[in-house]
Structure formats: C-alpha cells, structure tokens
Amino acid sequence: MKIKKKDVVLTIMIWSCAVMTLMILSGIIGYILINGLPHMSLSFLTSGYSAVKGGSKGVLPMIINTLYIVIISLILAVPLCLCGAIYMTQYARQGRIVHAIRFATEVLSGIPSIIFGLFGYAVFVVLFQLKLSILSGSLTMMICILPIIMRTTEESLLSVPSMYKEAGLALGAGKLRVTMGIVLPNALPGILTGIILAMGRIVGETAALLFTVGVSGNFFPKGDNILDATFGHVFEQGNTLALHLYNSAMNGKDPVSVPFATAAVLILLIFILNRLADLIYRRLNRFGGK
Amino acid sequence: MIADITDKIPQSHSDGSKSNCQIKLRKRRIEVIIKYLVPFVTLVSLMTLGLPFIRIDLGTKSVELSAVMVLIANIRVSLEYLLVFPLLLRFLIIASSVLLLAAGVTSFVLKKHVLASAFSISAMLFQIIASIFSSEISKSLVSNGIGRPEVSMRYGWVLFLILTVILSLSILAQEGLEKAAEQVFKFTALISVGIVVTMTVYMFAYGTPAIAEIGLSEFLFGQEWRPTAGEPKFGILHMILATLFGCVGAIAIGVPVGLFTAVFLAEVAPKRIGDIIRPAVDLLAGIPSVIYGFIGMKILVPFLREIGVKLGFNTTGSGLAAVIIVLAVMILPTIVRVTETTLRSVPRSYTEAALALGNTKISTIFSVQIPAARSGILAGVILGVGRAIGETMAVIMVAGNIVKFPTLFSSVRPMTAGIAFEMGYAEAGLHRQSLFGIGLVLFVFIMIVNISFSYISKKGGFTGEN
Numbered sequence: 001m002k003i004k005k006k007d008v009v010l011t012i013m014i015w016s017c018a019v020m021t022l023m024i025l026s027g028i029i030g031y032i033l034i035n036g037l038p039h040m041s042l043s044f045l046t047s048g049y050s051a052v053k054g055g056s057k058g059v060l061p062m063i064i065n066t067l068y069i070v071i072i073s074l075i076l077a078v079p080l081c082l083c084g085a086i087y088m089t090q091y092a093r094q095g096r097i098v099h100a101i102r103f104a105t106e107v108l109s110g111i112p113s114i115i116f117g118l119f120g121y122a123v124f125v126v127l128f129q130l131k132l133s134i135l136s137g138s139l140t141m142m143i144c145i146l147p148i149i150m151r152t153t154e155e156s157l158l159s160v161p162s163m164y165k166e167a168g169l170a171l172g173a174g175k176l177r178v179t180m181g182i183v184l185p186n187a188l189p190g191i192l193t194g195i196i197l198a199m200g201r202i203v204g205e206t207a208a209l210l211f212t213v214g215v216s217g218n219f220f221p222k223g224d225n226i227l228d229a230t231f232g233h234v235f236e237q238g239n240t241l242a243l244h245l246y247n248s249a250m251n252g253k254d255p256v257s258v259p260f261a262t263a264a265v266l267i268l269l270i271f272i273l274n275r276l277a278d279l280i281y282r283r284l285n286r287f288g289g290k
Numbered sequence: 291m292i293a294d295i296t297d298k299i300p301q302s303h304s305d306g307s308k309s310n311c312q313i314k315l316r317k318r319r320i321e322v323i324i325k326y327l328v329p330f331v332t333l334v335s336l337m338t339l340g341l342p343f344i345r346i347d348l349g350t351k352s353v354e355l356s357a358v359m360v361l362i363a364n365i366r367v368s369l370e371y372l373l374v375f376p377l378l379l380r381f382l383i384i385a386s387s388v389l390l391l392a393a394g395v396t397s398f399v400l401k402k403h404v405l406a407s408a409f410s411i412s413a414m415l416f417q418i419i420a421s422i423f424s425s426e427i428s429k430s431l432v433s434n435g436i437g438r439p440e441v442s443m444r445y446g447w448v449l450f451l452i453l454t455v456i457l458s459l460s461i462l463a464q465e466g467l468e469k470a471a472e473q474v475f476k477f478t479a480l481i482s483v484g485i486v487v488t489m490t491v492y493m494f495a496y497g498t499p500a501i502a503e504i505g506l507s508e509f510l511f512g513q514e515w516r517p518t519a520g521e522p523k524f525g526i527l528h529m530i531l532a533t534l535f536g537c538v539g540a541i542a543i544g545v546p547v548g549l550f551t552a553v554f555l556a557e558v559a560p561k562r563i564g565d566i567i568r569p570a571v572d573l574l575a576g577i578p579s580v581i582y583g584f585i586g587m588k589i590l591v592p593f594l595r596e597i598g599v600k601l602g603f604n605t606t607g608s609g610l611a612a613v614i615i616v617l618a619v620m621i622l623p624t625i626v627r628v629t630e631t632t633l634r635s636v637p638r639s640y641t642e643a644a645l646a647l648g649n650t651k652i653s654t655i656f657s658v659q660i661p662a663a664r665s666g667i668l669a670g671v672i673l674g675v676g677r678a679i680g681e682t683m684a685v686i687m688v689a690g691n692i693v694k695f696p697t698l699f700s701s702v703r704p705m706t707a708g709i710a711f712e713m714g715y716a717e718a719g720l721h722r723q724s725l726f727g728i729g730l731v732l733f734v735f736i737m738i739v740n741i742s743f744s745y746i747s748k749k750g751g752f753t754g755e756n
Contacts, residue, residue, distance in 0.1 A: 007652040014558055017550035018567055021626070024619055025570045028577065028585055080478050087475035097480070103744060104483040110673070110740040111489070111733075112680020114706045118729045119489050121713075122496050143485055150482065176471045197576075204578025207682035207706070211713045242580045246683060249584050263581055274576050278569065 036264025039257040065238035070202045072138035085153035109147035113208040120212040132214030134238040140212045145198035156190020189284035196277040206242045497730025500723035515693040517721040524724045532702035537678040539614030548625030556633040575623035583687030586616045598699045605699040608690035621674035632666025669747040676739040682706040
C-alpha cells in the first residue's frame with residue numbers, strides 16, 4: 001500500500017513537470033505574440049530605423065543585415081563542414097586524428113557564445129583589421145555553427161545504408177565518385193536539416209555579435225544602385241534583429257512596442273525555421289537517421 | 291633537367307610499347323615540374339614579406355615600407371623621427387620564415403609532397419605575422435604623432451590564393467583525384483582542431499597580461515571591482531560567485547523538472563501527448579537567449595520585485611533569483627533531451643527483469659532505469675552547467691548588473707554579463723585587458739566542464755552497446 005502511494009505522488013510529479021514544460025513554452029510564445037503581433041505592421045517591416053524619439057522605428061535594415069550574416073556564414077561554413085564530415089565518415093580510420101577532430105567539435109559546441117565574441121573581436125576585428133563589420137560577425141558565426149552542421153552532416157552521412165555504397169563500389173566506381181554521387185545526395189535531407197538549425201542559431205545569436213558586428217549599423221541603406229545600397233556594406237557595421245531587440249529593450253529610448261514587435265518577428269522566424277527543419281527531416285529523410 | 295631525365299629513360303621499350311613509355315615520360319616531366327615549382331612558389335610566398343605592406347602619409351609625400359626594410363634597420367621617417375621596432379618581433383619573423391622554409395625543403399627531399407604543400411600553405415602565417423607587425427608599426431607611428439599609416443596586405447592575400455590554387459593542382463597531378471580529394475577532406479576536417487587550438491592560444495595570450503599585472507590571487511579573490519576609479523581595483527570574486535550561485539540554483543531547479551519531463555517522454559507519455567511535448571522541448575532549445583532575457587525583464591523581474599518587497603527586501607526585482615529562474619528554464623531542454631536518450635538506451639532486459647519481480651512501472655523507473663542511466667544523466671547535467679555558466683544575454687537583462695556579494699534578491703553581475711556589459715565602454719588598456727582576463731577564467735571553467743563531459747559520456751551510458 002505504501003509503495004502505491006509513492007507511485008501516485010511520483011506520477012503526479014511527472015505529469016505536472018511535463019505540463020509545466022509545455023506551459024513555459026506556450027507562455028513565452030503566447031506572451032510575445034500577443035504583445036508583439038499588433039505592432040508588427042507592414043510599415044514596421046519595410047521602413048528604416050532612426051534612434052531619435054518619434055522617428056521611424058522599422059526593422060528593414062536589421063532584417064537585411066541578419067540575412068546578410070546568415071548567407072555569408074553559411075557560404076563559409078557549409079563547404080568546410082561537408083568536407084570534414086565526409087572525411088570523418090567515409091575516409092578516416094579510428095585513430096588519433098579522428099579522436100582529436102571529434103574532441104575539437106565537441107569542445108566547440110560547448111563553448112559559450114560570449115567567448116566566440118571575445119575571440120572574434122581579438123582576431124577578426126583587431127588582428128585582421130576588419131573593424132566592427134558584418135564580415136567579422138559572419139566569420140565569428142561561421143565558427144559558432146561549425147559543430148552544429150558538422151554533427152548533423154556526419155549523422156546523416158552515416159545513416160545512408162552501406163549497401164548503396166557497396167553497390168557503387170562493386171560497379172567499379174571510385175570512392176570519391178561513390179561519395180559524391182551516391183552517399184551525399186542520399187544524405188541531403190539530413191544535411192539540409194542541419195543547415196536550417198544553424199540558420200536558427202545565427203538568427204538568434206547576440207553575444208557573439210555584440211562586439212564583432214557593432215550596433216550602430218541600423219541606418220537605412222542609401223545609394224544610387226539599389227542592389228549596391230542594400231547589399232554593399234560587408235565592411236560596415238550592421239545591427240541584426242536579435243541585437244536590435246537587446247538594444248531597444250535595454251536603452252529604453254524606444255517605445256515598448258518596438259522590442260515586442262522585434263521579438264515577435266524573431267519568434268516567428270525561429271518557429272518557421274524549426275518547423276521547416278522538422279518537415280524536411282520527416283518527409284525527405286528515408287533512412288530515419290539516428 | 292628535363293632533358294637529363296629523358297636520356298635516362300630506357301630505350302628498350304621503344305619498339306613494343308611506345309605509348310606506355312610516352313605516358314611514363316610525361317609523368318616524370320610533371321613530377322619534375324612539381325618538384326621545382328612548389329619550392330619556387332614557397333619562396334615566392336616568402337617573398338611576399340618583401341612587398342610593401344605599410345604606407346605612411348606625411349602630408350606632402352608618402353613613404354612605403356616593406357617588411358624587409360623594417361627587419362634590416364630602424365627607419366628614419368623624417369629627420370626628427372626614428373622608428374625603433376622590438377627585437378623580439380624581428381626575431382619571430384626571421385625564425386619562423388627560416389623554420390618553415392627548412393621544413394618545406396626537408397619534406398620535399400623526403401618526397402612527402404602533401405606535407406611540403408602544407409608547409410607552403412602555412413607561409414600564409416607570414417601574412418598574419420606581418421599584420422601583427424604592421425599594427426605594431428601603426429601604433430608607434432600614431433603615438434609619435436607622425437601621421438595615419440595605411441596598412442595594405444592585398445598583394446599578400448592574392449598571392450596566397452594563387453599559391454593555394456597552384457598547390458592543389460600540383461597535388462592533383464601528383465596523387466590523382468582520389469588521393470587529392472582525401473587530402474583535401476582531411477585538411478578541412480582538421481580545421482576545427484585548428485580553431486580550438488587557436489582559440490585556446492588567443493584566450494591565454496590576451497587574458498594573461500592583465501592577470502599577470504594585477505596578480506592572480508588579487509584578480510580571482512579580490513573583492514573590489516572598480517576599473518574606472520582613479521585607483522582602479524580589479525577583483526572578480528563577486529562575479530565568479532554570482533556565476534557559480536546562479537549555476538547551482540539553476541541546476542537545483544532545472545534538473546528535477548528536466549528529469550521528470552524526460553521520464554514522462556521516455557516511459558509514461560501516451561504517444562500523442564509525447565508527440566506534442568517533444569517538439570515543444572526542441573523549440574524551447576531554439577528560442578534565442580535575448581528573448582528569454584526580454585521575457586524575464588518584462589514578467590519575471592516585476593513579479594520578483596513584488597514578492598521581494600512583500601518579504602521585506604529592498605529590491606528592484608532583478609538579481610540572483612531572476613537569474614536562477616531564467617537559467618533553469620534555459621537548461622531544461624538540454625537536460626530533457628540527454629536524459630531521455632539515455633533512459634531509452636537502458637537495455638530492455640533490465641526493466642523486464644524488474645517488472646517480472648513484481649515491481650510497479652513507476653518504481654521500476656526510479657529504482658532500476660534511472661540508476662542504470664545515471665552516468666548519461668550526469669553528462670546531461672554537466673552540459674547544462676556549461677550552458678548556465680556561459681549564458682550571457684538572458685542573464686545580463688535580468689541580473690541588475692551591480693558587482694557585489696550575491697544574495698537572492700540583490701543585483702548581481704555574473705562573469706559573462708561583466709564582459710558583455712563593459713566591452714562597450716572599456717578603454718583600451720588594463721580595463722579591456724582585464725575583461726579578457728575574465729574571459730580566460732570563463733574559458734578555463736568551460737574547458738573543465740567540457741572535458742569532464744566528454745570523459746563521462748565516453749565512460750557511461752549504453753549508447754553503442756545494444
């Protein structure tokens with residue numbers, strides 16, 4: 001009888017903890033969306049920002065800068081991770097090198113973003129003299145997302161059945177050809193999932209960008225050539241959405257609707273990316289993965 | 291040289307297998323070309339040192355300095371100014387150039403072409419050294435009031451690019467596509483190792499000067515942090531304590547909740563409810579930390595202020611309690627995920643044996659499965675500790691940012707918040723260096739956490755066994 005009472009208590013605790021987790025999430029999302037969505041108008045999304053009171057408070061520059069950083073750091077990181085993961089899964093034999101690489105990626109994924117920020121500041125901003133710029137921010141973010149993409153890519157490469165490879169090799173194809181022609185295409189959905197997860201990380205990142213990208217780049221781009229004006233500022237400062245949320249929440253000069261609406265944009269972006277990753281993983285990944 | 295080799299090729303094949311011989315000949319030619327080409331390229335990349343990489347505008351005329359000039363003599367920019375550069379820097383550049391050259395030539399003699407090309411590629415190092423060097427020069431120029439120097443390394447980078455292309459082509463020709471591809475893959479895989487090593491080196495290189503100047507025990511155990519005062523004090527004990535207390539509190543709240551949720555997901559949940567909660571946990575992990583901080587600022591802090599005032603504290607609401615709660619929520623997904631995976635990997639036979647002995651399902655979970663999965667759970671907790679120690683943005687927004695001894699309702703400033711908060715206004719000099727010192731302390735903490743994590747996760751769990 002005593003044991004049963006304990007069981008009941010534990011069951012109640014288990015259920016209440018699970019419900020609590022769910023409630024925390026729905027509370028966060030609900031609170032942000034209820035307070036933010038009414039202010040997230042079309043003009044908010046398509047106009048520039050000025051720090052003066054009563055000025056235009058749009059977030060278009062931040063959206064462009066965020067996009068910029070996402071694209072540049074993915075361009076830098078994806079080839080590296082692909083090649084690295086291919087080596088780890090297709091070529092490497094167990095040994096010291098593999099251990100070192102695995103340990104390094106593990107360590108990298110555990111390092112907090114503020115350390116990446118300090119490192120990026122010391123190396124890219126000061127040493128390489130890139131100044132506070134979108135480029136130094138992207139380089140820093142490249143290091144941040146390296147372990148994420150590497151791990152998911154490795155997993156999805158491993159999940160391709162070895163039958164496929166063996167069939168290719170038996171037909172006389174070389175290892176490189178089998179890897180590029182058979183293994184990689186079949187692992188593509190898993191790799192895409194990893195890339196989308198990395199995008200989510202970049203969109204939400206603040207601490208690593210705080211002193212590598214700078215916070216004053218929230219001007220609305222001007223120039224003769226519209227393309228150049230919008231995308232021609234790799235070497236200049238660029239405020240991202242997450243940084244903008246931090247600044248406008250902390251300095252208190254903007255009306256409170258600005259951080260709420262920015263947070264709503266961020267949450268929606270993260271939610272969409274998360275769903276997309278899930279969808280791709282479920283629909284396209286034939287081998288199930290790990 | 292090529293004619294030489296042509297003579298050496300035996301003529302006996304000329305009748306039957308002429309085409310075979312021609313192929314061989316071509317191969318030898320390519321080999322010879324590569325043998326001389328790569329050292330040549332190495333030399334050229336070394337010569338990039340000789341390219342002008344700093345230009346000084348002196349109003350009417352401009353002076354271009356090359357690194358070699360700087361190496362050989364002190365420079366007389368104008369009649370009044372003599373630039374003197376540290377001996378150590380010169381020694382560094384000369385020593386590394388000689389070493390790299392020697393290593394490259396040796397590996398060619400030993401016919402290790404890939405290694406040799408790696409050495410040639412590391413000639414890129416010179417660009418980095420040169421950039422350190424040139425920033426040193428610019429500093430001394432500016433401090434002498436001569437003028438703003440303009441540093442250009444453009445030629446060097448272009449040369450490095452060309453070098454890489456030539457080298458990869460030569461490896462391709464030498465080793466064939468398959469092998470070359472393997473080398474390229476290996477090289478890129480090693481980049482992450484390189485990054486970790488560089489990071490460690492840089493954190494120590496930038497962090498130690500301040501700690502050395504302040505004194506290790508004064509820095510770690512000093513109770514006063516007044517970096518901008520007339521007589522500055524740099525003691526970070528209260529920041530370290532705030533980080534530790536926040537972390538311990540977050541673990542104390544987050545681990546039980548996470549553990550129960552994981553048990554729910556792994557064993558108790560009906561499939562449909564599990565399918566709702568699992569993505570929810572994933573999404574919780576994906577929410578940016580600024581948003582946690584923002585919500586903490588908007589909901590948690592006013593709430594805690596009310597409670598604190600009711601309990602008789604003089605508080606604004608932001609402080610250790612808020613930090614603990616925000617961190618507990620943030621480490622929840624990490625702990626849930628890791629624990630769930632480990633619980634699922636406990637062999638079925640354990641549970642079945644316990645059930646067969648007449649245990650109820652719940653008591654089996656708590657007396658068999660959780661003890662069996664304990665090392666995996668511990669690994670999850672350690673991962674959570676790492677995340678709690680390193681969290682910055684959420685903490686900075688609810689901590690209140692006053693450096694003093696942390697109590698539950700007083701404003702605190704953990705280490706991460708200290709760095710992020712003060713980087714914005716810290717002047718170059720001891721203040722900024724001391725922030726890198728805090729970064730180093732944080733880095734050491736995280737490394738300890740990381741290493742113990744990989745030790746425990748390697749040792750424990752059932753992953754891979756069944």
